[in-house]
Amino acid sequence: MDHRKVIIIGSGPAGYTAALYVARANLSPLLFEGFFSGPAGGQLMTTTDVENYPGFPSGITGPELMDAFYKQSQHFGTDFLREDVTAVDLSSRPFKVFGSKNSATCDALIIATGATAKKLEIPGAGEDGFWQKGVTACAICDGAIPIFRDKELYVIGGGDSAVEEAVFLTKYGSKVYIVHRRDKLRASKIMAERALSHPKVEILWDSVITKIEGEKVVGSVMLKNVKSGEENSRPAAGVFFAIGHKPNTEFLKDQLETNELGYLLIKKPTTTYTSIDGVFAAGDVQDPRYRQAITAAGSGCMAAIDTERWLGEERIES
């Protein structure tokens, strides 16, 4: 089995940034980019314009940005495997990393496998419909784009993040509807009150969206009341899923501590140390709060610096 000082799992902003720093520290990292888990480059490969990544005053497309991340980490000597990690053995050192085709051992491991936004299979919401043409799963990322300005927007969900996203979207939309299939929000009391008292937010109780329609972009939604069965079409420019994220940690098989939602737990505050010494976590897989490209890249940098220092403390030097 190939042995590396550092293996990185995940190819989003966190993984590539960690690789850049680790490679520049002459530690010859091996990075598993993923394959069936999602496109190499991570979540930004599924979006068009990224307008809030610093350094690009006119914006940049997600795939262009991630191609630059990839090339920069490659330039300094990262090796890549375009395959998924299916299992790891963290019970003893060196750690074992099993890919779908190749396996390797390492002294230190950086996990940067991201989190996947949950979506519902509503006709019109998928890639062959209006995904990223008015349908999205990130209000902070996409709320400011012109198609949503002064239009009616729909947020699907009933928890804190649905309320947060709805209130955030009031900066842009003329009216924001929270579509919730129950008659009570799951959100905390204080958040629920924010939604209920906001003049631009209305909650559509006991309701689901059954279809999203439009021409080039979203133009309307079909709304169904689950109690009465009544359905009607309403004008809409945007549909925002806010039903949670699933951290991509299945391959870990509970070897690392997580919170109740499955996000990897950081054991030393303000670092990237996980519950096992020598295993570090970066990006959305450990971040239920910010989930942005810049924060993922920042924590990838932190993980690389933590890794390098930890290897030094363990006297596993380059």
Ligand SMILES: Cc1cc2nc3c(=O)[nH]c(=O)nc-3n(C[C@H](O)[C@H](O)[C@H](O)COP(=O)(O)OP(=O)(O)OC[C@H]3O[C@@H](n4cnc5c(N)ncnc54)[C@H](O)[C@@H]3O)c2cc1C
């Ligand atoms: C549609 C959309 C638009 C967005 N727009 C913006 C925006 O405009 N600005 C912004 O700042 N943020 C935006 N975001 C959020 C941003 O994309 C994420 O916060 C960021 O990509 C997280 O980076 P990450 O490196 O933690 O994980 P990810 O980008 O999720 O990358 C994780 C990678 O790990 C791989 N992986 C997963 N499991 C395995 C495995 N077992 N083995 C190997 N590889 C694996 C995945 O395939 C993926 O390539 C957007 C997100 C979405 C979904």
